[in-house]
Amino acid sequence: MTRTVAVHLTVNGAAATISVEPRTTLTDALRNELRLTGTHLGCEHGVCGACTVIVDGAAVRSCLMLAVQAEGRDVRTVESLGDAAHLGPLQLAFRKHHALQCGFCTPGILTTAHALLSEEPDADEDRIRDVISGNLCRCTGYIPIVAAIMEARSAYLGVQAEAAQ
Amino acid sequence: MKLPPLDYIRPVTLAEAIAILAAHGGDAKAIAGGQSLMPLLAFRLAAPELLVDIGRLPGLRHIDISVEGVDLGALVTWRDIERDARLTYAHPLLAAAIAHVAHYQIRNRGTVGGSLAHADPAAEMPGIAITCDALITVVGPNGTRMVPANEFCLGGLSTVLEFDELVTNVRLPPWKQNRRWAFEEFARRRGDFALAGVAAFYDIDQNGTMRDPHVGVIGVGDRPMRLSVVENLLEGKSLDAGLILQAAALARDAVDPTDDIHAEAAYRRDMVGVLLERVLARAGNIVLMEAA
Ligand SMILES: Cc1cc2nc3c(=O)[nH]c(=O)nc-3n(C[C@H](O)[C@H](O)[C@H](O)COP(=O)(O)OP(=O)(O)OC[C@H]3O[C@@H](n4cnc5c(N)ncnc54)[C@H](O)[C@@H]3O)c2cc1C
Numbered sequence: 001m002t003r004t005v006a007v008h009l010t011v012n013g014a015a016a017t018i019s020v021e022p023r024t025t026l027t028d029a030l031r032n033e034l035r036l037t038g039t040h041l042g043c044e045h046g047v048c049g050a051c052t053v054i055v056d057g058a059a060v061r062s063c064l065m066l067a068v069q070a071e072g073r074d075v076r077t078v079e080s081l082g083d084a085a086h087l088g089p090l091q092l093a094f095r096k097h098h099a100l101q102c103g104f105c106t107p108g109i110l111t112t113a114h115a116l117l118s119e120e121p122d123a124d125e126d127r128i129r130d131v132i133s134g135n136l137c138r139c140t141g142y143i144p145i146v147a148a149i150m151e152a153r154s155a156y157l158g159v160q161a162e163a164a165q
Numbered sequence: 166m167k168l169p170p171l172d173y174i175r176p177v178t179l180a181e182a183i184a185i186l187a188a189h190g191g192d193a194k195a196i197a198g199g200q201s202l203m204p205l206l207a208f209r210l211a212a213p214e215l216l217v218d219i220g221r222l223p224g225l226r227h228i229d230i231s232v233e234g235v236d237l238g239a240l241v242t243w244r245d246i247e248r249d250a251r252l253t254y255a256h257p258l259l260a261a262a263i264a265h266v267a268h269y270q271i272r273n274r275g276t277v278g279g280s281l282a283h284a285d286p287a288a289e290m291p292g293i294a295i296t297c298d299a300l301i302t303v304v305g306p307n308g309t310r311m312v313p314a315n316e317f318c319l320g321g322l323s324t325v326l327e328f329d330e331l332v333t334n335v336r337l338p339p340w341k342q343n344r345r346w347a348f349e350e351f352a353r354r355r356g357d358f359a360l361a362g363v364a365a366f367y368d369i370d371q372n373g374t375m376r377d378p379h380v381g382v383i384g385v386g387d388r389p390m391r392l393s394v395v396e397n398l399l400e401g402k403s404l405d406a407g408l409i410l411q412a413a414a415l416a417r418d419a420v421d422p423t424d425d426i427h428a429e430a431a432y433r434r435d436m437v438g439v440l441l442e443r444v445l446a447r448a449g450n451i452v453l454m455e456a457a
């Protein structure tokens with residue numbers, strides 16, 4: 001029953017091979033096998049959004065995906081959005097607007113917002129609120145989160161303009 | 166809440182997937198988007214020995230629009246439907262209802278086939294399938310059968326599907342031009358399952374009377390259902406505020422919800438009336454006076 005399976009995937013731009021039991025969720029594989037502990041595990045059944053990662057460009061709940069289902073996929077976690085020395089535009093905006101307190105929900109909201117703005121850099125406030133409605137934050141009351149995501153849009157609009165050239 | 170021990174296989178053809186399901190006699194379960202099955206596994210409400218991943222099977226992710234209607238492959242996701250601008254004209258009711266399904270991240274993985282097979286009584290897709298008289302294509306070891314949507318759900322989370330059968334597609338009959346329609350639901354949080362929802366449409370004949378009205382409800386019974394008493398009331402009449410109130414009263418009596426942790430039965434019953442009023446008012450472009 002406890003056979004392990006080799007899974008080949010790309011994580012934050014680098015090829016990775018992990019060996020997991022088939023029942024292992026993508027969250028647990030990222031955290032325990034690859035030590036990418038930025039991805040948080042809250043409810044573990046799809047309700048809170050803390051575990052959100054980006055698979056082939058789309059935000060997904062990694063607790064509702066098996067690691068074996070990520071075979072051949074491109075996975076991006078919050079670690080890919082920047083590090084302490086080089087914060088990405090969303091992270092800078094979150095710091096400026098105090099869009100986090102305990103920080104538990106933050107990785108899931110950052111990855112969700114990154115997926116959204118990469119595809120829809122002109123998302124308006126309603127769209128942003130709609131999209132982050134699937135991410136529970138018990139601290140901030142969301143107002144600074146929405147403000148931060150709104151502010152980060154300009155950086156993504158720039159990226160799209162560059163890509164179009 | 167770790168998943169129970171299980172094995173995993175990802176067949177490359179539909180025939181192979183069905184053969185594997187058949188060979189395991191009920192101990193294997195298909196997984197598509199996993200957005201309903203994974204929570205069940207996490208709670209250990211399901212503990213299959215083997216998950217058969219059908220998520221990458223070819224030929225099941227089409228949205229075909231033709232004179233025969235709208236055909237959705239089982240692996241079409243909520244996001245696929247949201248992104249397909251043609252559906253705003255080809256099936257506005259479907260597009261509007263599916264806009265209410267779940268949250269952004271879940272919409273990227275949840276599928277039409279998974280939703281039909283899971284048969285949550287509050288789910289939008291089975292509700293729309295029933296409201297529109299959709300035909301569901303089911304494939305098993307003995308071939309293909311077409312199941313009318315109103316015969317598909319048997320009760321809470323239960324359908325006519327055998328353990329070795331898979332849904333491959335669902336066909337919604339063609340959407341007539343100038344059809345009047347609306348969809349309304351109420352959920353506590355954006356994207357959560359509805360406490361109740363109502364879908365309705367009808368055509369208008371040259372005398373301005375309603376023809377072939379369809380009214381479906383979700384979230385207020387063990388499965389989605391049609392409100393035939395309301396449909397019969399509306400047929401052949403022209404819609405006005407009085408008729409809407411009469412229809413809403415009939416709808417409240419026609420449903421039989423139960424109490425659960427999300428809402429009391431009486432609340433849900435009332436909600437059906439309110440939602441039906443809103444739906445018909447929107448469909449018919451009629452202003453209802455709010456009760457003081
Ligand atoms: C927090 C949360 C909120 C949600 N809110 C909503 C909502 O508001 N409305 C709504 O409708 N849904 C909602 N969902 C459920 C979501 O839409 C699911 O994606 C959907 O119900 C099932 O699709 P799936 O592809 O994920 O199925 P899976 O989870 O993969 O499978 C579900 C079941 O269907 C079977 N199955 C899957 N595909 C097939 C097939 N082709 N043939 C036969 N059997 C099959 C599986 O064996 C399993 O029993 C929500 C889910 C979560 C976690």
Ligand code: FES
Pocket residue numbers: 040041042043044045046047048049050051052061062063064
């Ligand atoms: S941990 Fe995945 S949604 Fe809560």
Ligand code: FES
Pocket residue numbers: 099100101102103104105106136137138139140
């Ligand atoms: S910052 Fe604490 S949960 Fe969001």
